[in-house]
Amino acid sequence: MSQQNEPTDELNEATLLAQRVSTGASTAAAELENYLATIEQSEGEIHAFNTVLADEARTRAADIDQRIAAGESVGPLAGVPVAVKDNLCTTGVDTTCSSKMLEGWKPPYDAAVVESLTAAGAILVGKTNLDEFAMGSSTENSAFGPTRNPADVTRVPGGSSGGSAAAVAANFAPLSLGSDTGGSIRQPASLCGVVGVKPTYGAVSRYGLIAFASSLDQIGPFAHSVTDAALLYDVIAGHDQRDSTSIPTGIPTVSDGLDAGVEGLRVGVVKELSGTTEGFEPEVARQTQAAADALAEAGAKVDEVSIPTVMAGLSAYYILAPAEASSNLARYDGVRYGLRQPGANTAAMMRASRTAGFGSEVKRRIMLGTYALSAGYYDAFYGRAQKVRTLIIEDFERAYQDFDVLLTPTSPCVAFPFDAKTDPLTMYLNDVCTIPSNLAGHPAMSVPFGTGADGLPVGVQVMAPMLGEQTMFRVGAALENAAQTITNGGA
Amino acid sequence: MSTATNTDDKTQSVLPDGWEMVIGLEVHAELATESKMFSPAANQFGGEPNTNVHPVCLGLPGTLPVVNEKAVELAAKIGLALNCTVQRCIWARKNYFYPDMPKDYQISQHDKPLNIDGSVELASGLVVNIERAHMEEDTGKSTHIGESGRIHDAGYSLVDYNRAGVPLIEIVTAPDLRSPEQAKEYVQELHDILVAIEASDGKMEEGSMRVDANVSVRPEGSSELRTRCEIKNVNSLRSLVRAIEYEAKRHVALYDAGEAPRQETRHWDEAGGRTRAGRSKENEDGYRYFPDPDLVPIDPSPEWLDGLRASLPELPHQRRTALVERGASMSAAVLAVSRNTDKLAIAAIDSGSDATKVMKHVEQNLAVEGAETLQPADFAELIRMETDGELSSTQTKQVLAEMVETGNDPASIAAAHGFEAMDTSELETMLDGIIADNAEEWQRFCEGDDKARGKLQGFFTGQIMRLTKGQADGKVVNQLLQQKSGNQ
Structure with a gap:
């Protein structure tokens, strides 16, 4: 991987595009047309977008080209089309x-990350589909219909950022943004065969991200390559005064030193999530082992590590996230914006609007969360879940005394067919590997590593301690390198 | 609220013998900040509906709250002024659906409020314990368009979010108050403290200070706490007194009838002079409080608190004490402090004037608007001039009035009017003329009994004052009358 200064690898699509556009080797307008043509051709089948902004994107591309012609420096994402959840x-x-609740709602402001994209010269090409209010692991919970997995359109792309993962996988855009509350970036990245990153909690401003569970939500990039993901990470990460949970100092940049290798790094393979656990597909377990072996081959010290409380994370998460969601989603009451259904009085109007506006998964989680916060149950549910969260953080801290990064599968399974997991609990189990990082606030990323059942993509997850993104991306780059070598060697 | 009330006893209780009231107050005060609690929108009273708003205080999807540091500073100052422990505090969400509230939850503080365990000492000597003083955001205001203006039969409602997100402090007392008068005195004192430290403008009429009263009754001498009712919609001190009286009597009547009050929120109906059971609100258990994940705890450092403590001005009770220590009565001190004329009184007393004389002027002659703007040195000088006989008491009053009006110093005002203490010989000549013109009255004055002398003394003094246009010193005139009538 020596593409740092001279990117040549075709996976580094965004990096190369920005370079072509800013050096005048190509124009933003011409590059954009390629992507719009692909969207035109395949979006009907994939349904990655809720809104495609073709005209707006063309205007923006022309503006960028003009500025570049005028000698202006447009930014690190000069002319790069980006899809946004x-x-x-x-x-x-x-x-x-x-959600039907917010159908047609036009915000009067840009999210902090959207501002960052604009400032970096990116072009917004569309708004991508998701599970309603980011609640789900398959994008089947969208009120506007599911997204299909470009790797196999009979299967789900994962979720909740299924649209963003599919948009990159289908070449609708070289980069996209998603949000990750319990795995909503990493799991669809894994299922669609792209790179997906959940940054450290507080590394990327949440201002303008419509909240699902505020203490767990983070925005992060999707890309074809670790290099491209790093490029986007560096654009969106940084302190923002408008988000009180934003980290004031010490947020790393990751693009430099990606190719530094893993010599001497200590990699822990998490025993409890190693893939021998029940419910994990054997091919997924094998690829994870192969990834660990590849890192050892590249000079890392690989060992098994136990995180005893990690399995309790799932239960804690499905208390805490719905509890926060029940409060975050209270504002959709029909009074100020969004869907309003008539009612005899204010309370009836609110009830009717919420009944009509929310889908069943959202309602299920609001009810779960409301129950968990109710007097008399608070200590037994919310209070205990917080304690579990603390224990998980302590377990991770212990593990990171001996290891620089931890390795697990991203998802226990490859992409599954539509309607395969109609039981909510079965669906929730998809997140078992990804949830612990959200609970701990730690960064984690999914890197494609070979294929599993039916030749479908498998992703492995690299987890790192708080603000450990530099090391995490380095390991990600090494895995990507190894995966390509294996693929090429096997071909 | 320009007057303070000194209250004391339960002897004037409106309750039948053997009953006593137990009252605790919750006072909400809007903090005097430029912007709102968590939003850059202006914190301003009035204005066209929905003009002082921003995506954050409208709770638009994706917005996040950011704590207004000035609001925390003011709230901590209030805590310090109320002798509270100012502690690390955690923001909590109080969840309930209400159209006034853009997020359908209120950001407040629950089990870890900023200020706890304080106290306020009132002029009457009563010490009121403060359980907590926590920060929260205000709600908007609904206007119900329809028959009665009440929500349940309104045709439609309009919501104004200008007030939504305005920073509030909620100050909660222990159930330490035993009469409506004590409640009133406490609210007055709290108001004066908030205004003194410039934490709130304390305007009850604009709703920037709102009082809810928790009222119960019990047999006198008992220490039990019986079922209380929370009385809302109390918009003035007068209403507060009336509402508490009404509610306490209602409780006694219920107990007398063998019933008991239910714990509920009741609304004061000013026109009807009664409390009414309100919309049965979700109780404390229904709010599903939990720590707000969008905000981080506030941890006040000892250094920061020391700085705030040092910045506090003298508080009303300290100012009253300063006057009382100089010989003023407590009631005069209360008045002077509430009118902001205590600095004048202290300056006059400290430059050697008699406290009683000074306080008399403060009470009687400084009860005019603008009096508090006098220069303390000027006021002290005026009292000295009177004490030294340079001005008569009538002249003193006149000069004082003009000082308030013009801001000029007493000496130049007195000089401009030609006020100089008349010498006794001039008065004597004048008096001789009067005696000559009223020989019969003079004889009766010299020979009459005390009653007659008293009447006629007034007559002769009046004549002198008429001739001198009030410039004569009444004491000197009196002395002359006694001398000439041979009674000295």
Whole structure:
């Protein structure tokens, strides 16, 4: 991987595109047309988008080309089309959370990350589909219909950022943004065969991200390559005064030193999530082992590590996230914006609007969360879940005394067919590997590593301690390198 | 609220013998900040509906709250002024659906409020314990368009979010108050403290200070706490007194009838002079409080608190004490402090004037608007001039009035009017003329009994004052009358 200064690898699509556009080797307008043509051709089948902004994107591309012609420096994402999850606010552009509740709602402001994209010279090409209010692991919970997995259109792309993962996988855009509350970036990245990153909690401003569970939500990039993901990470990460949970100092940049290798790094393979656990597909377990072996081959010290409380994370998560969601989603009451259904009085109007506006998964989680916070149950549910969260953090801290990064599968399984997991509990189990990082606030990323059943993509997850993104991306780059070598060697 | 009330006893209780009231107050005060609690929108009273708003205080999807540091500073100052422990505090969400509230939850503080365990000492000597003083955001205001203006039969409602997100402090007392008068005195004192430290403008009429009263009754001498009712919609001190009286009597009547009050929120109906059971609100258990994940705890450092403590001005009770220590009565001190004329009184007393004389002027002659703007040195000088006989008491009053009006110093005002203490010989000549003109009255004055002398003394003094246009010193005139009538 020596593409740092001279990117040549075709996976580094965004990096190369920005270089072509800013050096005048190509124009933003011409590059954009390629992507719009692909969207035109395949979006009908994939349904990655709730809104495609073709005209707006063309205007923006022309503007960027003009500025470059005028000798201006446009930024690190000069002319790069980016798709943005439809729970990120965009001024004057529908921001729906794939919910009937917010259908047609146009925010009067841009999310902080959207501002960052604009400042970096990116072009917003569309708003991507998601599970309603980011609640789900398959994008089947969208009020506007599911997204299909470009790797196999009979299967789900994962979720909740299924649209953003599919948009990159289908070449609708070289980069996209998603949000990750319990795995909503990493799991669809894994299922669609792209790179997906959940940054450290507080590394990327949540201002303008429509909240699902505020203490767990983070925005992060999707890309074809670790290099491209790093490029986007560096654009969106940084302190923002508008988000009180934003980390004031010490947020790393990751693009430099990606190719430093893993010599001497200590890699822990998490025993409890190693893939021998019940419910894990054997091919997924094998690929994870192969990834660990590849890192050892590259000079890392690989060992098994136990995180005893990690399995309790799932239960804690499905108390805490719905509890926060029940409060975050209270504001959709029909009074100020969004769907309103008539009612005899204010309370009846609110009830009717919420009944009509929310889908069943959202209602299920609001009810779960309301129950968990109710007097008399608070200590037994919310209080205990917080304690579990603390224990998980302590377990991780212990593990990171001996290891620089931890390795697990991203998802226990490859992409599954539509309607395969109609039981909520079965669906929730998809998140078992990804949830612990959200609970701990730690960064984690999914890197494609070979294929599993039916030749479908498998992703492995690299987890790192708080603000450990530099090391995490380095390991990600090494895994990507190894995966390509294996693929090429096997071909 | 320009007057303070000194209250004391339960002897004037409106309750039948053997009953006593137990009252605790919750006072909400809007903090005097430029912007709102968590939003950059202006914190301003009035204005066209929905003009002082921003995506954050409208709770638009994706917005996040950011704590207004000035609001925390003011709230901590209030805590310090109320002798509270100012502690690390955690923001909590109080969840309930209400159209006034853009997020359908209120950001407040629950089990870890900023200020706890304080106290306020009132002029009457009563010490009221403060359980907590926590920060929260205000709600908007609904207007119900329809028959009665009440929500349940309104045709439609309009919501104004200008007030939504305005920073509030909620100050909660222990159930330490035993009469409506004590409640009133406490609210007055609290108001004066908030205004003194410039934490709130304390305007009850604009709703920037709102009082809810928790009222119960019990047999006198008992220490039990019986079922209380929370009385809302109390918009003035007068209403507060009336509402508490009404509610306490209602409780006694219920107990007398063998019943008991239910714990509930009741609304004061000013026109009807009664409390009414309100919309049965979700109780404390229904709010599903939990720590707000969008905000981080506030941890006040000892250094920061020391700085705030040092910045506090003298508080009303300290100012009253300063006057009382100089010989003023407590009631005069209360008045002077509430009118902001205590600095004048202290300056006059400290430059050697008699406290009683000074306080008399403060009470009687400084009860005018603008009096508090006098220069303390000027006021002290005026009292000295009177004491030294340079001005008569009538002249003193006149000069004082003009000082308030013009801001000029007493010496130049007195000089401009030609006020100089008349010498006794001039008065004597004048008096001789009067005696000559009223020989019969003079004889009766010299020979009459005390009653007659008293009447006629007034007559002769009046004549002198008429001739001198009030410039004569009444004491000197009196002395002359006694001398000439041979009674000295």
